[in-house]
Amino acid sequence: MNHWSSKGEDPVAFDHDCREGICGACSMYINGHPHGPDKAVTTCQLHMRKFKDGETIVIEPWRARPFPVLKDLIVDRTAFDKIIQAGGYISVNTGGIPDANAIPVPKVNADLSMDAAACIGCGACVAACKNASAMLFVSAKVSQFALLPQGRAEAAERVQAMVAEMDKQGFGNCTNTGACEAECPKEISISNIARMNREFLSARVCAPKIKEQTGGGI
Amino acid sequence: MAEINSKIPKGPLPQKWTEYKAHTNLVNPANKRRIEIIVVGTGLAGASAAASLAELGFKVKNYCYQDSPRRAHSIAAQGGINAAKNYQNDGDSVYRLFYDTIKGGDYRAREANVHRLAEVSNSIIDQCVAQGVPFAREYGGLLDNRSFGGAQVSRTFYARGQTGQQLLLGAYSALSRQVKKGNVELFARHEMLDVVLVEGRARGIIVRNLITGAIERHAAHAVVLATGGYGNVFFLSTNAMGSNATAIWKAHKRGAFFGNPCFTQIHPTCIPVHGDFQSKLTLMSESLRNDGRIWVPKKKEDAEKIRHGKLLPTQIAEEDRDYYLERRYPAFGNLVPRDVASRAAKERCDAGFGVGETGLAVYLDFSDSINRLGKGVIESRYGNLFQMYEKIVDENPYKTPMMIYPAVHYTMGGLWVDYELMTTVPGLFAIGEANFSDHGANRLGASALMQGLADGYFVLPYTIQNYLSDQIRVPKFSPDLPEFVQTEKEATDRLNRLMNVKGSKTVDHFHKRLGLIMWDNVGMGRNEAGLKKAIVEIAKLREEFWKDVKIPGTNNEINPELEKAGRVADFLELGELMARDALNRNESCGGHFREEYQTPEGEALRNDEEFKYAAAWEYTGENSEPKLNREALEYEFVEVKQRNYK
Numbered sequence: 001m002n003h004w005s006s007k008g009e010d011p012v013a014f015d016h017d018c019r020e021g022i023c024g025a026c027s028m029y030i031n032g033h034p035h036g037p038d039k040a041v042t043t044c045q046l047h048m049r050k051f052k053d054g055e056t057i058v059i060e061p062w063r064a065r066p067f068p069v070l071k072d073l074i075v076d077r078t079a080f081d082k083i084i085q086a087g088g089y090i091s092v093n094t095g096g097i098p099d100a101n102a103i104p105v106p107k108v109n110a111d112l113s114m115d116a117a118a119c120i121g122c123g124a125c126v127a128a129c130k131n132a133s134a135m136l137f138v139s140a141k142v143s144q145f146a147l148l149p150q151g152r153a154e155a156a157e158r159v160q161a162m163v164a165e166m167d168k169q170g171f172g173n174c175t176n177t178g179a180c181e182a183e184c185p186k187e188i189s190i191s192n193i194a195r196m197n198r199e200f201l202s203a204r205v206c207a208p209k210i211k212e213q214t215g216g217g218i
Numbered sequence: 219m220a221e222i223n224s225k226i227p228k229g230p231l232p233q234k235w236t237e238y239k240a241h242t243n244l245v246n247p248a249n250k251r252r253i254e255i256i257v258v259g260t261g262l263a264g265a266s267a268a269a270s271l272a273e274l275g276f277k278v279k280n281y282c283y284q285d286s287p288r289r290a291h292s293i294a295a296q297g298g299i300n301a302a303k304n305y306q307n308d309g310d311s312v313y314r315l316f317y318d319t320i321k322g323g324d325y326r327a328r329e330a331n332v333h334r335l336a337e338v339s340n341s342i343i344d345q346c347v348a349q350g351v352p353f354a355r356e357y358g359g360l361l362d363n364r365s366f367g368g369a370q371v372s373r374t375f376y377a378r379g380q381t382g383q384q385l386l387l388g389a390y391s392a393l394s395r396q397v398k399k400g401n402v403e404l405f406a407r408h409e410m411l412d413v414v415l416v417e418g419r420a421r422g423i424i425v426r427n428l429i430t431g432a433i434e435r436h437a438a439h440a441v442v443l444a445t446g447g448y449g450n451v452f453f454l455s456t457n458a459m460g461s462n463a464t465a466i467w468k469a470h471k472r473g474a475f476f477g478n479p480c481f482t483q484i485h486p487t488c489i490p491v492h493g494d495f496q497s498k499l500t501l502m503s504e505s506l507r508n509d510g511r512i513w514v515p516k517k518k519e520d521a522e523k524i525r526h527g528k529l530l531p532t533q534i535a536e537e538d539r540d541y542y543l544e545r546r547y548p549a550f551g552n553l554v555p556r557d558v559a560s561r562a563a564k565e566r567c568d569a570g571f572g573v574g575e576t577g578l579a580v581y582l583d584f585s586d587s588i589n590r591l592g593k594g595v596i597e598s599r600y601g602n603l604f605q606m607y608e609k610i611v612d613e614n615p616y617k618t619p620m621m622i623y624p625a626v627h628y629t630m631g632g633l634w635v636d637y638e639l640m641t642t643v644p645g646l647f648a649i650g651e652a653n654f655s656d657h658g659a660n661r662l663g664a665s666a667l668m669q670g671l672a673d674g675y676f677v678l679p680y681t682i683q684n685y686l687s688d689q690i691r692v693p694k695f696s697p698d699l700p701e702f703v704q705t706e707k708e709a710t711d712r713l714n715r716l717m718n719v720k721g722s723k724t725v726d727h728f729h730k731r732l733g734l735i736m737w738d739n740v741g742m743g744r745n746e747a748g749l750k751k752a753i754v755e756i757a758k759l760r761e762e763f764w765k766d767v768k769i770p771g772t773n774n775e776i777n778p779e780l781e782k783a784g785r786v787a788d789f790l791e792l793g794e795l796m797a798r799d800a801l802n803r804n805e806s807c808g809g810h811f812r813e814e815y816q817t818p819e820g821e822a823l824r825n826d827e828e829f830k831y832a833a834a835w836e837y838t839g840e841n842s843e844p845k846l847n848r849e850a851l852e853y854e855f856v857e858v859k860q861r862n863y864k
Contacts, residue, residue: 010771013778015285017458019498021606022383023289045609070429071776074285078406081286085398089391090350094270094675097344101305104359114352114377117384121288145350 014073021045021185024120027127028073029060034124034183042122042185062123064132066170077123079169080137086165087158088141090151109147116143118186125180125188131172136180138166139196140188146199156203163200222475222834222849225636226330231855232312235334238637239680243687250275253686254438254694256423258410258465260287262382262667263650264444265389266674272401273392274679279436280393280402281425283409283460283781288390291446291458292670295382296503296603298364298374299346299667301339306363310371312336317856319665322368322555323630323658324808324824325858326478326832328851330637331655338676339668343375345675349388353377364599365508366663368555368863374664379503379603385667389674408434409781410465411709413441413472413646416701420469420646424702424709428781431774433710435697439689440645440682443469444674447629447651449482451789451796452741453733455626456488456501462785463792466633466652474641475834475847477634477654479792480800483661483809484742485627486559489610490579497726499625500610502582503603504663507552509587509596510620512559514571514580516540524573531573531581531619542566546819550863557660557809557822558863560624564742565820567623574621583619624742628666630657630809631799634834634849638681639673642834645689647682649673654832659808713773716783721766725782728763732756732786732793740797745813749801753794760790795835795844802846805829817860826858 017025026043030036036046051057061069066079117140125136142159145151151158174193181190227234245253253276257268260282268280282290304310316336320327343361347353353375354362363372377384396402407428414422414435422437448463449455470476487502515521516538523529542562544551554562563580566572573579588596593616597604604615611621633641633648635655640647650670657665696702739752763786771777806815806822807829815823831848838845 011779013776017284017289017460018291018294019459020294020500021609022294022380023284023291023458024286024293025284025289040605041609045606047609047612049612074776077285081288081394081397081404081406084288084391085394089395090348091395092345092348092392093273094266094345094392094679095341097341097348100303100343100347100353101360105355106359107355107357110352110355110359113350114354114384117352117377117387118380120383121286144352148350148352150348151350 012072016044019044022120024122027062027075027077027123029062029127031058034062034127035185040185040187042120062127064123064126064171066132066134067123067126077121079171080121080123080134082169083134083138083162083165084141087161090145091154103149105148113144113147116140116147116188116192119188120186122185124183124185126171128179128183129172130177130179131175133174133180134166134171135174135193135196136184136188136190138162139192142196142199143192146195155199159196159199159203222847223636224328224849225638226328227637231329231333234330235337242680242684244683245686245690247275249690251277252694253277253689254279255440255442255682256281256436256438257442257444258423259290259444259446259650259652260284260390260393261290261292261444261446261650262386262389262670263652263674264290265386265393266671267442267444267649267678268402269389269392269396270675270679271682272396272399278396278402279405279438281405281408281410283407283428285406287393287404287406288387290386291461292386292667293383294458295667296379296501297366297505298376298381298664299342299385299671300366300373300662300664301343301375301668302336302373303340303343305361306372308371310373314371315339315373318369319656319662320658320856321861322662323660324822324861325658325826325830325853326481326807326851327656327658328832329853329855334677335656335669335672338672341676342668342671346385346388349391351377351384351388364505365553367504367507367553367559368550368662374505376505379505379600382667385671389671410445410468411784412468412705414702414705415472415643416695416699419644421695422697422702424706429776431772431777433706435702435706437695437697437702439686439692439695440647442647442649442678442682443633443652444649445652447632448789448792449626449629450785451732451793452626452736453729454491454496454499454737456485456499459498462788464785464788466648467788467792469633469641469643469646471837473643473837474646474648475634475836476631476795477832477834478631478659478799479796479835480740480803480810481630481659481808482626482796483556483628483630484560484624486556486563486624487582487622488625488627489607490574490576490621490623500606501625501627502607502620502622504556506582506600506603509591509599510552510582510584511541511586512543512552512563512580512582513539513541514566514573518570521571521573521577525575525577540566540571547863554863555660555662557811560742561811563624579621579623581619582622584615585619588616628661630654630659630661634832638684639678640681640685645685647678649678659810713780713784716767716780716787717769717773719764719767719769721768723766723768725767725769725779725786728759728767729782729786729789731759732790735759736793736796740793740800743811743813744800746801749797752797753801756790756794756797763787763790798844799833799835802833803829822861824860830858
């Protein structure tokens with residue numbers, strides 16, 4: 001990039017920030033893989049030692065309709081923010097909260113919740129999927145809360161609201177190819193998708209339907 | 219002109235915050251709906267403040283330069299967050315957390331602020347658990363703790379090595395909920411270029427839309443800056459590539475005093491520099507010092523052989539290793555505060571005992587802990603950190619010790635704020651790392667997350683109301699006022715000036731040179747001659763930058779080089795102020811180490827007679843020297859002592 005700008009040419013624009021694999025800004029398809037050929041890394045953690053000398057490297061932006069290209073390798077991932085805004089939270093205000101140890105959480109659940117919460121929201125799962133499905137991303141957030149007692153109170157509403165928003169944003173459906181899990185830089189498990197499907201089904205069958213509303217949260 | 223009034227409430231220390239809350243002015247719910255607040259930044263401080271203010275009923279506009287609020291650099295914090303819960307029954311209390319923080323900051327922080335921080339620390343943990351932050355837990359289902367530097371209790375809550383990520387996602391989820399409710403309007407990919415003052419009060423900001431390049435005016439009743447620290451002045455730091463000082467620097471030039479600019483934290487455990495093309499450094503969490511032991515070879519010849527690849531660290535016998543922190547500081551050992559650990563590493567490397575190709579590295583060794591606890595336990599505690607190390611260095615830290623060296627990490631300095639977190643510009647607030655308030659001359663590990671969230675969730679939502687309570691009759695501001703038009707014009711002119719230099723060298727070229735000047739002269743060891751040299755060299759470099767910088771592209775599109783250029787132009791001014799502050803402070807304290815002022819054992823030597831104050835620098839114009847204002851620090855409740863970790 002410096003080479004280009006020192007020659008006065010416009011360098012190729014790409015998103016990047018923390019350079020530690022945690023902010024989720026990088027978004028590049030490298031030699032046919034989101035974040036390149038190495039396992040469990042983001043683009044910023046991929047080293048040139050993973051390539052052969054003189055090798056031609058093909059770089060593309062994420063390609064999915066809900067992620068329009070803004071310039072060169074930069075895409076717009078606002079659709080992910082919209083899904084979180086639809087219900088990716090526990091509805092508590094600041095203050096007036098009982099003691100943190102008031103409700104014990106089984107360690108195994110806390111650990112599984114953390115596994116899901118490790119998602120960095122980069123969108124590699126969508127880019128890897130032939131259907132441009134966002135199921136891995138959405139299910140990771142649904143699972144994080146579904147596994148904790150604090151998240152159970154509005155679990156049924158949450159999963160329905162997030163899935164509805166996911167569809168609205170134009171993401172495709174899951175056909176269980178497993179590409180998302182294979183390419184996820186944080187190795188988020190596809191079992192989260194199974195958990196989300198179960199949550200969704202039980203919400204539809206057992207819980208009262210989400211109120212007819214467009215604004216006002218869940 | 220503005221004056222220094224810290225507005226510390228009267229009364230005994232433990233009652234100050236309670237009393238303040240009981241008597242402060244509030245804004246009633248009907249009026250809150252009519253008041254707009256701008257919050258710049260979406261990290262721990264910004265997102266928590268924006269969400270909490272919106273929950274109260276204010277109309278909030280929230281800005282970030284990243285593509286999503288979830289990417290603010292708080293996300294990269296690894297180790298944990300402190301709180302005085304005393305869940306471990308090991309003797310912790312609000313007072314002890316307060317005391318450790320004051321002492322860790324080498325008696326250069328305000329007592330009342332630090333005590334308030336310790337008081338609200340427990341509520342932060344409650345809040346985060348309720349939001350669904352998956353903290354580490356014991357088998358009984360209760361929360362787990364670990365130890366951090368500068369404390370003899372285990373008070374640090376953590377979510378693997380990704381605590382910052384989890385806390386930020388918690389704040390981001392609270393923020394997202396308010397966006398959905400229509401109480402927060404979000405402006406991602408917008409960078410603040412200046413603050414707008416109307417009749418002396420902060421009433422809005424000028425931002426650049428980073429997608430279209432359009433310059434926009436945004437108005438509000440008050441402006442909150444939560445834009446983080448300025449470690450990137452050094453070019454190489456653990457900050458994100460985009461972390462910058464532009465918002466606080468522009469606020470400074472509009473009248474906000476800058477507090478203790480020279481107080482920089484050099485973090486002891488980072489992956490060492492390995493080449494000229496490196497663009498940033500990576501932190502290895504301080505939590506690793508719980509189970510890792512730091513050492514260098516005892517014999518210089520061994521160190522030399524290691525540097526030349528003729529000897530491996532695992533081949534050095536136990537008796538030939540110098541565990542220098544355990545040797546020098548038996549009481550705290552490997553868990554001394556960051557400034558002490560960093561200087562000790564520099565001392566050993568300068569003396570010729572450093573390892574790695576450059577000789578600028580020490581070992582962080584887990585073999586004892588792996589033998590004692592098993593690889594599985596170490597993996598569960600630090601797995602992601604070990605993985606990150608292996609990815610970068612291509613060595614397996616389970617088998618060979620990690621190599622680490624200090625790197626710029628955090629800035630304790632920032633905009634000077636009073637007890638209410640307001641700067642010297644009425645209506646302009648600064649929270650989180652962007653202000654100077656709570657960490658004195660050195661921040662303890664796991665306290666940045668605590669401060670960011672304390673400011674955003676539990677302090678600002680009260681204190682900002684005291685300011686806004688007499689603003690309820692002020693109607694909504696129009697961004698078409700002449701002050702907005704004028705400030706916008708100045709921002710546009712500056713961008714055009716940058717684009718029109720059309721010089722021959724890249725922005726990074728200048729940034730790297732600035733970084734070298736800063737690291738060599740305003741880094742871990744500072745002295746009078748070096749600081750004077752730095753002031754001259756930075757001024758020269760700044761002149762060269764404005765004559766010879768080359769920025770490709772145009773200013774009405776996505777142009778990362780132009781974004782960088784604006785930030786570096788500000789670093790080139792701020793760097794000089796940092797050097798001036800360091801030159802003025804003729805003492806060593808915390809992370810500020812003046813080589814002329816040290817004890818015979820090489821520890822920092824404070825001068826409380828002359829320097830027991832916070833420096834609040836006032837901008838006086840482009841070609842005139844900044845003016846120093848002093849806020850005297852009174853210690854009524856702790857005895858000011860020489861720090862001792864032996």
